[in-house]
Amino acid sequence: MRMRSPVTGALGAGLLLCAMAASAGPIVPNGDDEVIEVLPAAAGDRGEDKRLRQQLAARPGDATLAVRVAQRDLDRARGG
Numbered sequence: 001m002r003m004r005s006p007v008t009g010a011l012g013a014g015l016l017l018c019a020m021a022a023s024a025g026p027i028v029p030n031g032d033d034e035v036i037e038v039l040p041a042a043a044g045d046r047g048e049d050k051r052l053r054q055q056l057a058a059r060p061g062d063a064t065l066a067v068r069v070a071q072r073d074l075d076r077a078r079g080g
Contacts, residue, residue, distance in 0.1 A: 027036050052069050059065060 029036055049072065052065070052072070056062065056065050056069050
């Protein structure tokens, strides 16, 4: 059985680490409208959330609606 030298093992490990590091960079979007990942919606009334967001997009100056959407998001984030 042939023994490998420590230099060969170190060289192989170094090449492996370099290859891993080269592919481990962050994903940088090309623009503000690029979606990187879509997460699954949390349990709840998804239809209501979508409807409220569409309304808010149509009426961005509606503070009452904006607070309602924000409160729903906050409640969901808190587990409520």
